[in-house]
Amino acid sequence: MLYLVGLGLGDAKDITVKGLEVVRQCRRVYLEAYTSVLTVGKEVLEEFYGKELILADRETVEQEADSILKEADVCDVAFLVVGDPFGATTHSDLVLRAVKLGIPYRVIHNASIMNAVGCCGLQLYNFGETVSIVFWTDAWKPESFFDKIKKNRQNGMHTLCLLDIKVKEQSLENLMKGRKIYEPPRYMSVNQAAEQLLTIIKNRRLQGEEPEITENTICVGLARVGAPDQKIASGTLHQMSTVELGGPLHSMIVTGSMHPLELEMLKLFSVDSCSNSENNAFKRTA
Amino acid sequence: MLYLVGLGLGDAKDITVKGLEVVRQCRRVYLEAYTSVLTVGKEVLEEFYGKELILADRETVEQEADSILKEADVCDVAFLVVGDPFGATTHSDLVLRAVKLGIPYRVIHNASIMNAVGCCGLQLYNFGETVSIVFWTDAWKPESFFDKIKKNRQNGMHTLCLLDIKVKEQSLENLMKGRKIYEPPRYMSVNQAAEQLLTIIKNRRLQGEEPEITENTICVGLARVGAPDQKIASGTLHQMSTVELGGPLHSMIVTGSMHPLELEMLKLFSVDSCSNSENNAFKRTA
Numbered sequence: 001m002l003y004l005v006g007l008g009l010g011d012a013k014d015i016t017v018k019g020l021e022v023v024r025q026c027r028r029v030y031l032e033a034y035t036s037v038l039t040v041g042k043e044v045l046e047e048f049y050g051k052e053l054i055l056a057d058r059e060t061v062e063q064e065a066d067s068i069l070k071e072a073d074v075c076d077v078a079f080l081v082v083g084d085p086f087g088a089t090t091h092s093d094l095v096l097r098a099v100k101l102g103i104p105y106r107v108i109h110n111a112s113i114m115n116a117v118g119c120c121g122l123q124l125y126n127f128g129e130t131v132s133i134v135f136w137t138d139a140w141k142p143e144s145f146f147d148k149i150k151k152n153r154q155n156g157m158h159t160l161c162l163l164d165i166k167v168k169e170q171s172l173e174n175l176m177k178g179r180k181i182y183e184p185p186r187y188m189s190v191n192q193a194a195e196q197l198l199t200i201i202k203n204r205r206l207q208g209e210e211p212e213i214t215e216n217t218i219c220v221g222l223a224r225v226g227a228p229d230q231k232i233a234s235g236t237l238h239q240m241s242t243v244e245l246g247g248p249l250h251s252m253i254v255t256g257s258m259h260p261l262e263l264e265m266l267k268l269f270s271v272d273s274c275s276n277s278e279n280n281a282f283k284r285t286a
Numbered sequence: 287m288l289y290l291v292g293l294g295l296g297d298a299k300d301i302t303v304k305g306l307e308v309v310r311q312c313r314r315v316y317l318e319a320y321t322s323v324l325t326v327g328k329e330v331l332e333e334f335y336g337k338e339l340i341l342a343d344r345e346t347v348e349q350e351a352d353s354i355l356k357e358a359d360v361c362d363v364a365f366l367v368v369g370d371p372f373g374a375t376t377h378s379d380l381v382l383r384a385v386k387l388g389i390p391y392r393v394i395h396n397a398s399i400m401n402a403v404g405c406c407g408l409q410l411y412n413f414g415e416t417v418s419i420v421f422w423t424d425a426w427k428p429e430s431f432f433d434k435i436k437k438n439r440q441n442g443m444h445t446l447c448l449l450d451i452k453v454k455e456q457s458l459e460n461l462m463k464g465r466k467i468y469e470p471p472r473y474m475s476v477n478q479a480a481e482q483l484l485t486i487i488k489n490r491r492l493q494g495e496e497p498e499i500t501e502n503t504i505c506v507g508l509a510r511v512g513a514p515d516q517k518i519a520s521g522t523l524h525q526m527s528t529v530e531l532g533g534p535l536h537s538m539i540v541t542g543s544m545h546p547l548e549l550e551m552l553k554l555f556s557v558d559s560c561s562n563s564e565n566n567a568f569k570r571t572a
């Protein structure tokens with residue numbers, strides 16, 4: 001049996017009781033390590049589970065799926081995923097390969113950023129399409145996510161923006177020389193995401209467009225959702241470019257139309273809440 | 287401290303290790319019992335947790351929130367919710383009330399139907415607005431959810447349809463006579479939801495509209511997601527009106543545009559897969 005087990009979002013204890021039992025009974029346990037991170041490392045998980053974990057990076061999963069599935073028809077193999085196995089990244093490839101090999105599989109679900117963002121008080125059923133915001137490079141500055149956010153907002157929907165993660169990336173030089181030397185991991189912050197959005201807004205204005213989303217649009221920055229030190233900050237897009245949220249992972253929401261109850265919840269997390277500023281973002285929208 | 291603890295979707299062991307520790311340390315533990323159900327009852331949960339649970343129906347939470355929060359500033363109180371506390375139904379009211387009373391709160395997340403539907407292979411970031419399909423009565427047959435599904439589909443997005451739950455409802459007669467006699471709980475099946483959609487399509491055609499969604503639109507029926515006996519069936523909307531999925535809870539997805547990998551996953555669950563019917567829904571769309 002192949003078990004796909006969600007680990008949730010915080011630390012070792014966010015696994016479900018059922019998931020923990022499965023991990024402890026499996027012959028081999030893989031930890032998917034390229035689409036998300038917990039606030040604790042592999043060693044902490046190994047100690048808590050009482051099991052050795054095999055790190056599975058993107059290459060392993062894509063190129064060595066057969067070794068992951070080896071003998072899974074006669075023994076139990078677990079594939080652990082931060083969040084839910086079918087959350088922001090699906091592992092359909094591995095499932096389809098297992099099915100083709102006649103290996104049964106089972107999913108042990110858990111919270112993922114896709115549903116845990118509800119903790120800020122915005123209602124999940126009011127979200128439109130989720131977008132990914134990627135790190136811009138000198139040569140590549142895609143804006144397509146902006147148009148998706150715009151469309152959601154025109155429809156009154158909120159947009160969850162998943163922020164880029166660069167793990168085990170090679171520099172162009174190392175890639176071209178075939179050297180397997182990897183850059184340090186990079187995680188996009190809410191500040192960086194907001195800066196990119198502000199740049200797009202500026203570009204659009206230069207093109208004569210008055211964008212649906214402006215520096216005053218209410219957004220929510222979320223960091224380390226589900227962890228004891230999670231941080232949520234609501235305010236304008238402009239405020240998101242400077243808000244301090246600490247370490248990764250970050251996500252951002254661009255709001256659409258808001259229900260009074262949603263607005264009341266967001267006020268709990270207002271970056272303005274300490275000051276009595278007349279410029280308070282929520283006073284302006286309320 | 288007020289803890290809002292998600293129980294996940296299947297049985298007692300779908301609580302997280304962290305959630306279980308919290309439940310065991312709390313002075314009072316409430317079980318929210320009106321927006322969803324587990325495959326096991328209160329007694330099974332009580333035995334597994336080693337704790338007595340206080341059932342909180344809609345009336346309790348709305349009218350007696352203060353008794354739920356009583357002394358939560360000096361002791362620990364847990365409020366258990368099937369799925370995630372901020373999943374399909376948010377418990378913002380309780381949180382806002384706690385904050386006003388100066389009571390700190392914490393959320394222990396878990397899987398909810400809002401993210402666990404990903405197990406059918408449709409990618410969560412391709413879902414648009416979520417809709418609720420309510421039981422029609424003789425006098426009240428709303429169609430507004432149909433227009434939301436249509437809009438999502440026009441944008442290429444899938445739609446998760448949450449199906450109605452009637453728990454602790456009074457008949458009109460008992461309601462008018464003030465008798466607190468409740469009807470047996472009712473849970474909408476995928477068959478019933480599909481029938482209502484087919485009726486709307488018929489109505490729209492009579493009005494001269496050629497609906498975006500037809501009896502041949504690919505849909506997914508899901509039952510008891512996360513439980514060992516979960517069932518997923520993909521096929522046309524017409525097929526959804528007769529597919530056998532067993533007991534509650536059911537959900538349904540109306541698909542939008544599909545990626546080849548999504549289509550391949552859905553084929554795993556095709557209601558046609560046993561037959562070699564030339565009429566196979568996926569042959570037609572592929």
